[in-house]
Amino acid sequence: MAERVTFTSSTGPKLAGILDLPDGEVRGWGVFAHGFTLGKDSPAAARICKQLAAEGIGMLRFDNLGLGDSEGDWGDGSFTVKVADTVLACELMAARGTPAQLLVGHSWGGAAAIAAATEVAGVRAVVSVCAPFDPSHAEAQYDELVDQVLAEGVAQWHVGDKRLNLKRGMVEDVRQADLEHTIGDLGLPLLVMHSPTDSVVGIDNASMIFAAARHPRSFVALDGSDHLLTRPGRAQRAARIVSAWADMYLAH
Numbered sequence: 001m002a003e004r005v006t007f008t009s010s011t012g013p014k015l016a017g018i019l020d021l022p023d024g025e026v027r028g029w030g031v032f033a034h035g036f037t038l039g040k041d042s043p044a045a046a047r048i049c050k051q052l053a054a055e056g057i058g059m060l061r062f063d064n065l066g067l068g069d070s071e072g073d074w075g076d077g078s079f080t081v082k083v084a085d086t087v088l089a090c091e092l093m094a095a096r097g098t099p100a101q102l103l104v105g106h107s108w109g110g111a112a113a114i115a116a117a118t119e120v121a122g123v124r125a126v127v128s129v130c131a132p133f134d135p136s137h138a139e140a141q142y143d144e145l146v147d148q149v150l151a152e153g154v155a156q157w158h159v160g161d162k163r164l165n166l167k168r169g170m171v172e173d174v175r176q177a178d179l180e181h182t183i184g185d186l187g188l189p190l191l192v193m194h195s196p197t198d199s200v201v202g203i204d205n206a207s208m209i210f211a212a213a214r215h216p217r218s219f220v221a222l223d224g225s226d227h228l229l230t231r232p233g234r235a236q237r238a239a240r241i242v243s244a245w246a247d248m249y250l251a252h
Contacts, residue, residue, distance in 0.1 A: 001053075007092045009065060010084035013072030016040075017062030017089065020053035027056035027243075028250030030102030031089045033082070033109030033116070034061065035228075036138050037159045039068035044106040044129065044229040051239030057250070058098060062089055066164070075154065075165030078173035079112065079135045086116035094122070102246050104129065107201060107227065111135045114190070114209075115182050125249040127191045127242050130227050132201050133208035135177035142166055183212040191218045191245050193238055200227035218245060 003019040018040055030052070034045040040061040049059035064082055066074030086103070093100045101124045105113030110131025117126045132138070139146065141159075148155045149171050157166040183190075190213045194206035210219050220241055222234065229235040 005060070005062075005092065007062075007088055009070075009072060010081055010088060011065065011072065011076055013065060013070065015062050015064070015071070015085060015089075016069035017060050017092075018049075019058060019060045020049045021058050022053050022056045025056050026058060028101045028246070029058045029093055029098040030060070030104060031086060031093060031100045031113075032059050032061040033086050033103070033105035033112045034064070035107030035109050036141070037067070037074070037162060037164065038107070038109075038228075039063045041068060042106075042228070044235055047229070047235035048104065048106070048129070048239040048242070051236045052104075052243055055240065055243035057102065057243060057246070059104070060089055060093055060100070073165055075167035075170060078170045079108075079115075079177040080173050082109070082112045083115045083119070086112055087119050090116070090120040090123070101125065101250055102127070102242075104242060105131060106229070107131060108135065108138055111177075111179050114179060114186060117188055118182060118186060123188060124251075125189045125191070125246050126186065127193065127246070128209060129193045129229070129238060130195060130198055130201050130222070130225075131192075131205065131209065133179060133205040133212070135179060136175050137201060137205070138174055139171070146171060179209075180212050183209060184214065186213065189216040189218075189249055191220065191242065193220045193222055193241070195222040195225040195227065197225075198227045220245075
């Protein structure tokens with residue numbers, strides 16, 4: 001069972017989300033942050049959230065600026081905007097009487113979930129899935145356009161079937177993002193999940209996140225998974241692990 005929601009981005013446009021609702025007993029609520037150019041309906045986001053809902057944890061997943069069903073221009077986003085919008089998603093959850101106790105993020109969204117958790121009252125636990133230690137890792141995806149963007153202010157970036165505007169402000173903001181100190185100051189239980197065979201964001205990123213974190217911290221290797229968690233059953237397995245790990249931190 002799912003409910004469609006909208007809320008206003010920190011930059012103004014309306015963002016579209018889906019709240020995957022538990023069918024039975026409610027164990028808790030959370031927010032999911034998707035990867036760099038992905039969206040709420042990407043395999044990792046949709047499958048993890050649906051499985052968590054089946055496990056009794058309602059999850060809000062939403063499209064960032066200019067992606068999926070959301071308004072706006074993707075190029076007007078940045079790491080700072082993604083973090084701010086994740087915080088606003090948590091505020092939406094609190095306003096509807098289901099405050100988020102759990103933040104989960106995949107890939108670039110994992111870094112954003114960690115950063116957002118420090119700004120949301122009531123969050124009790126955080127999970128990163130195949131996340132980079134340094135948000136500027138994303139630049140490797142568009143490095144051939146960087147010089148043009150910095151010189152001209154914008155360049156069109158072709159990503160699969162998407163045509164995205166890559167803007168100077170985003171490039172500069174991503175370069176300035178610093179997650180190391182945020183991880184160390186998190187002060188919340190952190191579960192780091194990563195595939196040892198991730199060819200997009202290497203497993204060394206998980207090692208660095210784990211090393212920077214303080215206890216209570218946990219690490220789980222997602223054996224047999226690709227970065228996007230597209231292989232059958234892998235995202236659901238990750239969600240079941242999250243459900244079991246988060247149980248002691250949820251108010252139910």
